Amino acid sequence: MMTKIKKPFFVFNPKSYLYGEELLKLAQKADEMAAKYPEITVMVTVPFADISNIANQTENLIVTAQHIDGITPGRGIGHVLPESVYYAGARAVFLNHAERPLTLTELTKSMQRAQELGIETIVCADSLAEARAIANLKPTAILCEPTELIGTGQTSDESYITATNQVIKEVDENILVMQAAGISTPEDVYRTMKLGADGTGCTSGITNADSPIQMLEEMIVALNQAYQERG
Incomplete structure (x- = not known):
């Protein structure tokens, strides 16, 4: 099991579109791609009820929770316990x-x-100011994603990507920068990585594709190609 996020990385975030067997099939494809391209960190965000199933049937992914609450074992019914x-x-x-x-x-x-x-x-940060503030909290990675672009198929413009990359790295060059707003095609993945992102990801571009498995594969291939070309 992978435990550390390294660049370049790709996140498949099916939100609540997928669960059970259908989610497992795509997670296993992601796992296969992670084995094929060991230099890429491949992550799948998983609904809480599916985490154990996906983790037990994959080897090369970082299985990712969609949220946790800042609580410790004890009271807190209906909350998400980190442990x-x-x-x-x-x-x-x-x-x-x-x-x-x-x-x-x-x-x-x-x-x-x-x-x-x-x-x-x-x-996640949806503005330059929020990205700067969050960087001071020292997360592993910051997802720079203007809220108004989520799910639209419209990607962040070059100036936003460049500016957020710069702001975060100025605070801490070790924080990874993920740019994923509106990613819907392998070409979007390629362009975003060429602009300097450490990682990217996708939801509806994969779940709504004619062949989600093929789209997932093509996006990871595009990410690898762009990152290799960056040198």
Whole structure:
């Protein structure tokens, strides 16, 4: 099982579009691609109820939780206990996504709990100012994704990608930068990586494709090609 995010990386984030057997098939394809391209970190974000199944039937992915709460074992019915997702097999987590936003206090607590357990953190930021603020919290990676572009098929423009890359690296050059707004084709993946991102990812571009498995494969191939060409 992979446990550390290294660049370049690709995240397949099926949100709540997939579950069970259909999700497993795509996760196993992602696992196959991760084995084929060991220099790429491949991640799949997984609904909580599917984490254990996916983790038990893959070897080369970083299985990623969609959220955790900043709580410790004890009271907290209906919350997401970090120890629970770790036990199930998740080794990374998304935090502060536009569909699951957190206050600064909540984000800080969730990140602290993740770091205590050795869970990698990918924290979402929808503006330059938010990216700068989050960088000071020292996540593993920051997903720079303007909320208004999510799911639109419209990618971030070159100036936004360049500016957010620069702002984050100025705070801490070790923080990985993920750019994924509107990614819907292998060409989008290629362009985004050529502009300097450490990683990218996709949801509906894969889940809504005629062949999700083929689209997933083509996107990872495109990421590898762009990163290799960057040298």
